[in-house]
Amino acid sequence: MPQQLQGRLRLPIISAPMFLGSGVDLVVGACRAGVVGTFPALNLRTTEDFDGWLTQIETALAQPGPDGREPAPYGVNFIVHSSNKRIEADLAQIVAHEVPLVITSLGAAKEVVDAVHSYGGLVFHDVTNARFARKAAEAGVDGLILVSAGAGGHAGGINPFALISEVRTVWDGPLILGGALSTGRDVLAAQAAGADLAYMGTRFLATEESLVSEGYRDMIVGSGAEQIVYTPSISTIPANFLRGSIVAAGLDPDNLPVPDKVDLGHVTNPHAEEEAPSSSPAPKAWKDVWSAGQSVAGITSVVPVAQLVDQLEAEYTQAKGELLAVIGG
Numbered sequence: 001m002p003q004q005l006q007g008r009l010r011l012p013i014i015s016a017p018m019f020l021g022s023g024v025d026l027v028v029g030a031c032r033a034g035v036v037g038t039f040p041a042l043n044l045r046t047t048e049d050f051d052g053w054l055t056q057i058e059t060a061l062a063q064p065g066p067d068g069r070e071p072a073p074y075g076v077n078f079i080v081h082s083s084n085k086r087i088e089a090d091l092a093q094i095v096a097h098e099v100p101l102v103i104t105s106l107g108a109a110k111e112v113v114d115a116v117h118s119y120g121g122l123v124f125h126d127v128t129n130a131r132f133a134r135k136a137a138e139a140g141v142d143g144l145i146l147v148s149a150g151a152g153g154h155a156g157g158i159n160p161f162a163l164i165s166e167v168r169t170v171w172d173g174p175l176i177l178g179g180a181l182s183t184g185r186d187v188l189a190a191q192a193a194g195a196d197l198a199y200m201g202t203r204f205l206a207t208e209e210s211l212v213s214e215g216y217r218d219m220i221v222g223s224g225a226e227q228i229v230y231t232p233s234i235s236t237i238p239a240n241f242l243r244g245s246i247v248a249a250g251l252d253p254d255n256l257p258v259p260d261k262v263d264l265g266h267v268t269n270p271h272a273e274e275e276a277p278s279s280s281p282a283p284k285a286w287k288d289v290w291s292a293g294q295s296v297a298g299i300t301s302v303v304p305v306a307q308l309v310d311q312l313e314a315e316y317t318q319a320k321g322e323l324l325a326v327i328g329g
């Protein structure tokens with residue numbers, strides 16, 4: 001565990017960044033409950049609005065949490081790719097606000113790492129295979145987030161155990177494991193598998209503070225793992241979506257068209273699609289077709305984020321006791 005996070009978390013959990021899902025209330029609620037809250041910089045349409053969210057979060061987190069507890073640090077997801085037109089302006093805001101944790105995606109650049117290190121911040125980079133892990137290690141990141149099969153959003157296709165084994169051949173630093181984790185027991189299992197932190201997205205989408213609609217949250221609660229469809233069809237890069245939302249958008253989940261090329265604009269300029277004229281017949285990824293991971297299997301209710309973290313802690317403590325009874329120690 002990086003020193004900047006040691007002793008600052010109630011549970012080793014990052015509430016993962018989610019496009020159109022994580023906003024100020026979820027980030028602040030997660031941090032005040034004692035786990036890292038994060039959001040994607042590109043959830044905002046402009047750098048000015050990004051600056052505004054950072055200020056709101058900082059102001060809220062300057063107050064002590066419940067029971068006088070110091071809130072956990074927060075983080076931002078930053079897309080490092082030449083087609084992200086806001087890269088310089090957003091990085092300037094990250095540095096100006098001294099964002100404690102920066103989660104880079106697509107590219108791991110030494111200049112970004114150096115900029116964040118200049119004020120003592122941390123950079124975690126998300127990867128889906130060992131090749132990208134090696135590149136990120138070379139850029140000097142502080143931790144690698146392994147996005148394994150079954151994750152919400154642009155998931156990888158590799159089983160978490162296999163991914164950990166493979167990445168461990170090129171990286172001996174902090175590991176953060178993501179993909180289909182939903183309970184406190186899963187968090188303990190991630191630690192047992194060698195992770196320092198658990199990365200949970202979908203589970204935090206099913207909270208009252210997330211930005212998604214009630215219908216979306218209800219579909220998460222009502223779906224099982226088999227209702228998650230892994231397809232490149234919706235955003236040209238393979239991602240996991242709720243089957244029910246694909247049907248509601250007028251598409252056949254068992255007969256989806258295969259895109260002929262990858263369009264990274266889905267990641268680096270995500271609002272462009274959202275802003276497409278409403279007369280456009282194509283359903284919009286994320287807005288009309290809803291993303292979620294296989295962790296829906298373990299999600300049975302929508303609760304306030306503070307209650308979710310209480311629940312995760314109770315599950316974690318119980319699982320630890322049961323495990324120790326089995327293996328001794």
Ligand SMILES: Cc1cc2nc3c(=O)[nH]c(=O)nc-3n(C[C@H](O)[C@H](O)[C@H](O)COP(=O)(O)O)c2cc1C
Nearest residue numbers: 016017018019040151152153179180200201202293
């Ligand atoms: C609706 C949704 C939107 C997401 N948007 C982003 C994003 O903008 N940037 C990002 O790095 N990851 C994004 N993710 C992936 C999450 O950060 C995380 O990797 C994933 O949710 C972990 O798997 P889990 O959902 O099974 O917990 C998204 C996931 C979901 C469910």
